[in-house]
Amino acid sequence: MRKINDYYSKKAKKNKYPARSVYKLEEVQQKYKFLRRGDSVLDLGCYPGSWSLFAAEVVGPKGIVVGVDLQQADRSPRPDSAPIHWLTQDIMEPELIGAVRKYRPAFKVLISDLAPKTTGNRWADAQKSLILVRQTLMLAEELLLNKGHYLCKVFQGEDFPDFVEEVKKKFVMAKVLKPKSSRVESREVFVLGMEFKKHVID
Numbered sequence: 001m002r003k004i005n006d007y008y009s010k011k012a013k014k015n016k017y018p019a020r021s022v023y024k025l026e027e028v029q030q031k032y033k034f035l036r037r038g039d040s041v042l043d044l045g046c047y048p049g050s051w052s053l054f055a056a057e058v059v060g061p062k063g064i065v066v067g068v069d070l071q072q073a074d075r076s077p078r079p080d081s082a083p084i085h086w087l088t089q090d091i092m093e094p095e096l097i098g099a100v101r102k103y104r105p106a107f108k109v110l111i112s113d114l115a116p117k118t119t120g121n122r123w124a125d126a127q128k129s130l131i132l133v134r135q136t137l138m139l140a141e142e143l144l145l146n147k148g149h150y151l152c153k154v155f156q157g158e159d160f161p162d163f164v165e166e167v168k169k170k171f172v173m174a175k176v177l178k179p180k181s182s183r184v185e186s187r188e189v190f191v192l193g194m195e196f197k198k199h200v201i202d
């Protein structure tokens with residue numbers, strides 16, 4: 001296991017990404033191609049910035065990336081990438097929607113690698129994660145374009161099946177994914193929702 005972690009950490013360093021987590025996003029992108037040239041992307045929990053940098057490269061100069069985190073990110077996008085706007089904000093605060101809308105009224109893709117500060121207590125950590133995850137789904141409802149896409153990291157707890165059902169209702173296609181670069185011993189998985197059904201009221 002350690003070998004795999006070292007492999008992705010070294011690869012990230014070599015390719016000048018600040019975090020190995022970029023390879024989880026890359027793997028989902030390779031399989032589902034949910035990020036496209038010209039897309040607008042909202043990245044929640046973006047610090048230190050690997051996902052935003054990767055997304056900005058994929059969507060290219062006609063796209064845009066807005067990254068949000070409690071911690072201040074400041075990396076410059078690579079050449080031939082979309083501009084990245086870094087916001088230092090709490091995603092739980094209602095002001096976030098207005099702050100994000102200064103850049104785009106709505107987004108084609110919302111990605112979230114948010115992780116709460118863990119306590120070591122599995123149940124408590126899963127609950128904290130679920131609060132953040134539910135907030136990302138609420139933000140997706142506000143900020144995603146019709147037929148937009150959603151990718152969210154979740155630490156599986158007892159409410160996880162209910163959350164997946166919610167995503168299934170709101171998107172044409174929903175999948176639970178465990179990328180190879182995600183530690184096997186970790187309870188993290190990624191929920192992908194493709195083609196948001198903007199006007200479905202349940």
Ligand SMILES: C[S@@+](CC[C@H](N)C(=O)[O-])C[C@H]1O[C@@H](n2cnc3c(N)ncnc32)[C@H](O)[C@@H]1O
Binds near residue numbers: 021117
């Ligand atoms: C695993 S890191 C993200 C790594 C990032 N995707 C990358 O590739 O560089 C999770 C982030 O979630 C952020 N976070 C946790 N709770 C948050 C909240 N309420 N609002 C904004 N960001 C939060 C943390 O500050 C942390 O930087």
